[in-house]
Amino acid sequence: MKTFTPFFLKGAVLFGLILSCTAGLYSCKTNDVIQDTMVLGPPVETNHAETDYAPAFVGQTRAPGVTTRSNYTANVISTQLTSPWGITSLPDGRLLITQKAGTLRIATATGEVSEPITGLPTVDAAGQGGLLGICLDPNFASNRRLYWVFTDPQAGGNLTAVARGVLAANERQVENATVIYRATPVYAGTLHYGGRILFDRTGHLLVSTGERSDLATRAQAQDVGSALGKIVRITTEGQAAADNPTFTQGGARAELYTIGHRNPQGLAIHPETGDLWQGEHGPRGGDELNLIKPGANYGWPTITYGIEYSGAVIGDAIQQLPGMEQPVYYWDPVVSPSGMTFYNHSHHAAWRHNLFIGSLSGQHIVRLVIRDGKVVGEERLLAGENQRFRDVTQGADGALYAITDQGRLYRIY
Template sequence: MKQRLLSVLGCSLALLSCSRDKDEATPEPSTAPPVETAAPNTTYQPAFAGQTRAGSVTTAASSYRSTVVTSSLTSPWGITSLPDGRLLVTEKAGQLRIVTAAGAVSAPITGLPAVNAAGQGGLLGVCLDPDFATNRLVYWSFSEARPGGNLTAIGKGRLATDERTIEGATVIYRAEPAYAGTLHYGGRVVFDRTGNLLVSTGERSDLATRPQAQVVSSALGKIIRITKDGQPAPGNPTFTQAGARPELYSIGHRNPQGLAIQPTTGDLWQSEHGPRGGDELNHIRAGANYGWPTITYGIEYSGQPIGGAIQQSSGLEQPVYYWDPVVSPSGMAFYTGNRVTEWQNNLFIGSLSGMHLLRLVIDNNRVLGEERLLASEGQRFRDVTQGTDGALYTITDQGRLYRLDRP
């Protein structure tokens, strides 16, 4: 018992998400002022305490340091760690590169299908096959020109032994219908614990396509769950409406640019761009409807309310957390390393318009504290991953790769 009490006392606010026995004390939210000080765009009231503007938390300056590994990337969008400690990075215009821990950037890896890089499109998220060490398979998301417009597509191929090309590249999934626009592709890809691929798709932004986030015969504005060959994954939820696609995992999303698996539970978490205000962090459940455009905490860019939208509705999921004004959350990752112990199991999210790397302390599916890292760097943080060395690596639209590690 004495040992257990000491464990509880040692679990400080920075370790709010550490593992605890069920009879140990529940951690409390931060009581410090929130990091957001700007006025919100709306007077909407949150559905529960702590849903927005959580109290701030602070990492001791002596606990970590940040280093610019390279500034030689061009609009990087996705990043993942290779087993040997190097990093695989996508660039929006269509290049795939390998970056070493020392900052050496490879020539573009050839063999990928063409991307449509107009607007928000291009070569987007990337992840490795769970069996990459033996099969060398890579999966990526990209915007593809198709009859009728563009769509979010998922590619698959083998990284050649000489690492100069992707062999046998093929498109295994297309989020139809195509649309003649260049916005809101979503574009993140991650594997779940069952070895199936989770994909985020946007609703393509325009008023004409926005309602498709609620239409189950459309793959727009959804989380998709497919096999390694692009087929609907076994165990997917059943949506009962006519024409429901069997690959759907959740619906009602706007522009989800972040996906991550919680390391201790295996649960799926997602970050999503709202309109003007109303950026969201969601805990994704199979078969759930996350509401867009029926519910939102944001408004139109013009300043007008979203037509017909409300903030709460029976049967529609509330975000675990939302930001107003926006921070434009993008790629994200849970930290499981031991290089900075106070970050254990915390969630890190790249912030574009907010120009910082977000750290969220989460316990029992609630945000208990928020911190903004690297805010003085003036960068749009696009994605973040944990390296095999236990450090965090984050990329920016301006071409930088940062490493966050112990001093």
């Protein structure tokens, strides 16, 4: 067991106030009232940015650093997982976890892990592909239905697909597995599948898809006739939701909810406002946190705060254009944001409605304090663990549970 006793960074102490700070983060003024007290310090990122691009507004990157003021414990409760990718909480407090190669596992809050659960469609697990995100039907307690995203092998390549099935009563297999949606076109690649899935408050599924990385497919993020680089909104039968936004460009697919995404691996709904938030991998620099608006264009690859891995600029090196949404927040250098969740429990009052994001290349869990649609504080949790944090969820017990590419399951409480 590790107990984390926060240290306090030098900075302003807020008693019922948010600080709105300049880019240097040391000249601040009060602008709103909040319930909890924060200690603000310098940004948690200290490395040089990959670019010299200017943010569109103050606080869009390198927000003030914050520190959790209460003690918390972080335990590795299991090391038995094999390349886990998605995690969600079952009604009885156990955890359902996807493994990249194509099986599920169930884990208890004390770290007991089931044998692999089989019966899912074959996945293409090469590269970044495999069995990806998962969510439960809102009526899971009575129908035991699951929905998941996976890399579907096809003639000529593969694609991001959505399937559903029923967890058998003996919890050894998934029954009646059926593919309900395929994000075409097929492409012969191994990168950028997106892969998160959740239910919105109307009972429809929101699914993130990647643009498949290569220059040959990158532009399809802007193509409304393609399902690549999008968030799609579908029914539980896999059809386009009837009240989806309408895109003005000809030939637009009915399932599209937003366009212009690169590799979105995080989706979460704010427990109070119902707003949809999304995390997205940028290239070299320019990882994004977006507040999702139906029908909006999030810009990739036309606008970006990143550059090519080679160091070359992307397109015309533009960061802002009319008709394209700005990220609420971006990271440069990247942290590689993956699965994420809002905390919504009374155990850690200061964490309530904060956003927690698994960080892959950054090897930590990002904690973001968000007020009025803006990031006002950032903290790095478990930064000394040297783990690629793939996903994080809140358990029924109020703890956070996180999985890592290396096969660990953490309980943070």
